[in-house]
Amino acid sequence: MTKKSNVHFQTRERRMSKSSSDMNGDARSSSRSNGAKSPTRATNGSIHKLDEKHERPGFDRTDTSASGWATENEDDDTAAELKKAEAEKKKQNFWTRALWTFIMIGIFFGAMFAGHIYIIIIVTAVQIISFKEVIAISNVPSRARSLRFTKTLNWYFLGTTMYFLYGESVIYYFKHIVLIDRVLLPFATHHRFISFMLYVMGFVFFVASLQKGHYKFQFTQFAWTHMALYLIVVQAHFIMNNIFEGMIWFFLPVSLVITNDIFAYVCGITFGRTQLIKLSPKKTVEGFVGAWICTIILGFALTNLLMKYKYFICPVNDLGANIFTGLECEPNPVFIPRTYQLPFVPHNWTFLPTKVTVSPMQFHIMIMSTFASLIAPFGGFFASGLKRTFNIKDFGDSIPGHGGMTDRMDCQFIMGFFAFMYYQSFIAVYKASVGSVIETAITGLTPEEQMEVVKGLAKHLYNQGQVSIKVLEYLGENLQLHARRR
Numbered sequence: 001m002t003k004k005s006n007v008h009f010q011t012r013e014r015r016m017s018k019s020s021s022d023m024n025g026d027a028r029s030s031s032r033s034n035g036a037k038s039p040t041r042a043t044n045g046s047i048h049k050l051d052e053k054h055e056r057p058g059f060d061r062t063d064t065s066a067s068g069w070a071t072e073n074e075d076d077d078t079a080a081e082l083k084k085a086e087a088e089k090k091k092q093n094f095w096t097r098a099l100w101t102f103i104m105i106g107i108f109f110g111a112m113f114a115g116h117i118y119i120i121i122i123v124t125a126v127q128i129i130s131f132k133e134v135i136a137i138s139n140v141p142s143r144a145r146s147l148r149f150t151k152t153l154n155w156y157f158l159g160t161t162m163y164f165l166y167g168e169s170v171i172y173y174f175k176h177i178v179l180i181d182r183v184l185l186p187f188a189t190h191h192r193f194i195s196f197m198l199y200v201m202g203f204v205f206f207v208a209s210l211q212k213g214h215y216k217f218q219f220t221q222f223a224w225t226h227m228a229l230y231l232i233v234v235q236a237h238f239i240m241n242n243i244f245e246g247m248i249w250f251f252l253p254v255s256l257v258i259t260n261d262i263f264a265y266v267c268g269i270t271f272g273r274t275q276l277i278k279l280s281p282k283k284t285v286e287g288f289v290g291a292w293i294c295t296i297i298l299g300f301a302l303t304n305l306l307m308k309y310k311y312f313i314c315p316v317n318d319l320g321a322n323i324f325t326g327l328e329c330e331p332n333p334v335f336i337p338r339t340y341q342l343p344f345v346p347h348n349w350t351f352l353p354t355k356v357t358v359s360p361m362q363f364h365i366m367i368m369s370t371f372a373s374l375i376a377p378f379g380g381f382f383a384s385g386l387k388r389t390f391n392i393k394d395f396g397d398s399i400p401g402h403g404g405m406t407d408r409m410d411c412q413f414i415m416g417f418f419a420f421m422y423y424q425s426f427i428a429v430y431k432a433s434v435g436s437v438i439e440t441a442i443t444g445l446t447p448e449e450q451m452e453v454v455k456g457l458a459k460h461l462y463n464q465g466q467v468s469i470k471v472l473e474y475l476g477e478n479l480q481l482h483a484r485r486r
Contacts, residue, residue: 097401104399112251113323116243116316119250123243124162127236129405131158133396134228137386138221147218149209154225156202161229164195165237173244173316175435179442189443232406232413239416245423246332248312252303252365253419256372257411259298264291264377279384283377292373299369303361307335334360334427364427368419376415383410451479 111118135154171178171188178188187194210218242249268287276283306312311321314329321327339357383406387393394403402408441450458475461467 093401100399100401112247115320115322116247117319119243119247120240123236123239126405126409127162127233128158129398130232130236130395130409131228133398133404133406134232135225137390137392137395138224147209147211147214149205150218150221153202153206153209154221156205157199157225157229158233160195160198160202161233163198164192165233166240167191167195169237169240169244173435175433175439179435179438185442235413235417238420239413242416242420242423244316245420245428246313246315248303248306249419249423250416251306251312252299253368253372253415254412255302256295256299256369257376257415260291260295260369260373260377261411262291263294264288267291267294277381279381279388283381288373288377292370295373296366296369299365299372300362303365307359307361332427332429334364364422368422371418371422372411372415375418376411379411379414383407455479 108122111122167187168191171191175188178184206218206222239250242253264283264287266287267290268282268284271290272284272286274285275281276285276288309326310328310331311323311326313331313335314327316327317329318327337357337359339355342354342356383395387395395406396404398405399408441453445453455475458467458472462469462472
């Protein structure tokens with residue numbers, strides 16, 4: 001095969017009409033706007049040689065006169081403008097994110113100090129918004145958008161689940177109020193049956209709404225809805241119970257997760273080198289371990305501060321209480337300091353302390369901090385995997401600059417769930433309460449037996465000097481009169 005010699009192209013003199021020139025000018029402008037490169041043109045009718053280093057005509061760009069062709073300077077200007085616009089966008093996003101961070105912090109602390117009912121409202125709003133976001137990412141097929149009752153069923157199951165869970169909490173913590181009210185009593189005593197029948201009605205309605213050709217989509221939606229209910233609503237229910245048990249059991253888990261997230265970022269960018277998990281490429285082992293240590297230290301300090309205020313450590317017995325009115329209760333033994341003998345210090349070593357006085361809560365916070373650092377982040381990894389599955393960056397845009405509510409709460413749900421289970425298993429003190437006694441009397445005794453209990457309690461209080469003889473006589477006469485009428 002013979003070697004091809006260099007080819008020389010001679011430019012031809014072209015005559016174009018004004019309209020043709022304008023047309024070409026528009027085409028060139030379009031080419032510039034699209035960033036397309038144009039071949040070098042010969043000017044002044046000279047012969048254009050191909051670059052000897054290439055077998056094809058060279059496409060290197062040179063500056064030209066007002067011919068309408070893109071130049072290297074123009075490309076550089078365009079790139080600079082793009083970088084400037086991107087930097088401006090990042091700056092704007094940073095300030096938006098910072099502003100809404102302070103807004104959320106202000107709302108959170110304001111609600112916490114205003115009273116438990118306001119924190120309950122916030123938790124309720126969070127779980128509803130998170131449920132909406134998770135349901136929305138299931139990518140409803142276009143042909144299924146015309147299906148009726150799909151969204152209606154999703155919200156119906158949400159309402160039914162919240163009715164059951166909220167009812168369980170209210171009945172458990174406020175028995176002394178609910179069970180003595182004539183209107184609320186039937187709903188309280190039959191709450192679980194009512195909740196079950198509501199769910200069954202939704203189940204029957206779902207089966208009746210199945211349409212041929214859409215079975216797969218409808219059953220996928222049914223399963224997706226129940227997964228969202230479990231991962232969000234059920235776990236948020238236990239966070240609600242933490243609030244009722246005492247503000248400290250709500251605030252500490254939330255603070256530990258936020259602290260761990262902050263220090264994981266700081267330690268990661270400072271000395272992080274080893275990738276932790278592929279789902280989150282920016283997470284490092286060094287940041288993971290460093291955040292664990294920092295979270296334990298801050299957990300000790302924060303617990304020591306919160307234990308001094310009964311507003312945080314007392315269970316809720318008045319939903320109208322706030323930081324100014326406070327709460328009164330007998331503190332849980334876990335908050336009372338104890339003296340412990342150090343097992344690793346010999347008794348004859350007088351120059352070292354052999355005993356230490358500390359509240360048992362400090363040991364418990366070490367375990368809770370460890371969970372917040374080593375286990376709770378996997379809730380975030382789970383959310384990252386879910387977003388990658390559906391090829392989305394965020395669950396939504398509920399919070400400007402932060403993405404969706406679920407993006408901020410992915411670790412909080414599992415942490416709140418753990419805090420409740422740990423509290424009930426190792427910290428809670430189980431004893432008879434006014435609500436439990438009233439519940440037992442109402443559900444297990446006949447009206448005649450209940451009156452005997454009232455008279456017995458009245459006599460006991462009289463013997464203790466708590467009530468006068470008039471109260472005892474009044475109850476005795478009126479209860480006997482009522483029994484005769486029956």
